[in-house]
Amino acid sequence: MARIAPMAAASSSSPSSIVKLATLPTRLYLCSSSSARFSATGFASSPPFGSCSALRSVHQEQLFGTKTSRLTRKSNCLKISASGSMAPVSTAVRKEEAFEWVKNDNRRMLHVVYRVGDLERTIKFYTECLGMKLLRKRDIPEDKYTNAFLGFGPEDSHFVVELTYNYGVDSYNIGTGFGHFGIAVEDVTKTVDLIKAKGGKVTREPGPVKGGKAVIAFIEDPDGYKFELLQRGPTPEPLCQVMLRVGDLDRSINFYEKAFGMELLRTRDNPEYKYSVAMMGYGPEDKNTVLELTYNYGVTEYDNGNAYAQIAIGTDDVYKTAEAIKLHGGRITREPGPLPGINTKITACLDPDGWKTVFVDNVDFVKELE
Numbered sequence: 193m194a195r196i197a198p199m200a201a202a203s204s205s206s207p208s209s210i211v212k213l214a215t216l217p218t219r220l221y222l223c224s225s226s227s228a229r230f231s232a233t234g235f236a237s238s239p240p241f242g243s244c245s246a247l248r249s250v251h252q253e254q255l256f257g258t259k260t261s262r263l264t265r266k267s268n269c270l271k272i273s274a275s276g277s278m279a280p281v282s283t284a285v286r287k288e289e290a291f292e293w294v295k296n297d298n299r300r301m302l303h304v305v306y307r308v309g310d311l312e313r314t315i316k317f318y319t320e321c322l323g324m325k326l327l328r329k330r331d332i333p334e335d336k337y338t339n340a341f342l343g344f345g346p347e348d349s350h351f352v353v354e355l356t357y358n359y360g361v362d363s364y365n366i367g368t369g370f371g372h373f374g375i376a377v378e379d380v381t382k383t384v385d386l387i388k389a390k391g392g393k394v395t396r397e398p399g400p401v402k403g404g405k406a407v408i409a410f411i412e413d414p415d416g417y418k419f420e421l422l423q424r425g426p427t428p429e430p431l432c433q434v435m436l437r438v439g440d441l442d443r444s445i446n447f448y449e450k451a452f453g454m455e456l457l458r459t460r461d462n463p464e465y466k467y468s469v470a471m472m473g474y475g476p477e478d479k480n481t482v483l484e485l486t487y488n489y490g491v492t493e494y495d496n497g498n499a500y501a502q503i504a505i506g507t508d509d510v511y512k513t514a515e516a517i518k519l520h521g522g523r524i525t526r527e528p529g530p531l532p533g534i535n536t537k538i539t540a541c542l543d544p545d546g547w548k549t550v551f552v553d554n555v556d557f558v559k560e561l562e
């Protein structure tokens with residue numbers, strides 16, 4: 193399965209454990225937008241870490257354990273060296289350390305979240321036509337929505353779908369960027385026959401994929417989300433792909449490798465049909481759910497709609513996760529911290545195409561399931 197067993201996850205950092213002022217090195221920084229921020233005894237004037245983001249630098253320093261001799265700064269700051277000369281300091285070391293940490297974090301794709309117009313209709317379709325189980329439901333009346341979790345196995349070890357029903361909203365725009373969810377089945381034709389018998393919509397009959405040999409079919413759920421059925425041998429993770437379209441495949445590969453620590457599992461170019469795909473994830477495709485990033489030649493932008501929401505990924509430390517994402521150019525849309533009410537620590541970000549991901553603290557996630 194994945195690289196982690198969530199139960200074995202290490203304990204998480206809290207914000208207060210990140211900044212230990214007493215341990216900060218004695219440094220003098222000059223920032224283009226502010227005066228000196230550090231003094232020999234620590235931090236100087238108020239506000240202590242103004243627009244120069246000195247605090248953030250210290251966070252990163254403490255987070256990734258850089259030796260003080262290699263303390264680095266953002267490019268608009270200058271470090272005064274022992275000789276007194278000033279030189280811009282690169283972020284390369286911090287990036288490298290953040291990447292090392294990310295690669296060693298315990299990560300697993302936990303679930304994919306999307307909105308549906310009628311929860312019971314979708315639950316019926318997924319259980320009867322796709323063979324998923326309803327794992328749990330939760331209603332949040334104060335925020336006027338209900339979630340249903342469905343999948344092929346328990347959430348602590350399987351990738352599942354998290355459906356969101358917003359009270360009174362019965363349809364959404366799926367957009368052009370979202371592709372499909374992949375389900376591995378042993379016999380595509382048999383599965384399609386069953387889906388047809390149950391009244392499901394088949395949009396592409398079983399047969400070899402265009403330009404390849406793999407046997408596939410496409411079906412559509414009641415809200416219009418596409419599912420690709422892929423003929424494969426038995427697998428522990430039948431919900432095997434989330435396909436998203438991207439505007440620049442190299443840019444996306446770089447982002448998911450560096451900022452998320454995913455592995456590039458394979459790429460495939462299909463010039464006849466003018467597209468390329470990159471499979472990315474936290475373990476081999478036959479045992480783990482992967483992100484299938486698709487680039488259609490010449491198409492650099494899509495409408496991401498308002499139906500598909502995000503994938504969730506488990507991490508041992510949302511604070512370090514967020515810092516690593518920032519260092520690699522990702523946009524944090526929710527700063528790391530506990531969610532009000534349930535205390536689960538999360539952080540959220542957007543990839544270069546605007547696709548959202550939420551990172552969830554592994555220990556908190558397991559507690560939520562209890």
Ligand SMILES: C[C@@H](O)C(=O)SC[C@H](NC(=O)CC[C@H](N)C(=O)O)C(=O)NCC(=O)O
Pocket residue numbers: 371396400401402404406408420437460465467469486488
């Ligand atoms: C086996 C694995 O590589 C696939 O199934 S790829 C499926 C293939 N994907 C695309 O064509 C992507 C590009 C397309 N323009 C898009 O943006 O969706 C596919 O859907 N093939 C259709 C078919 O009928 O074979």
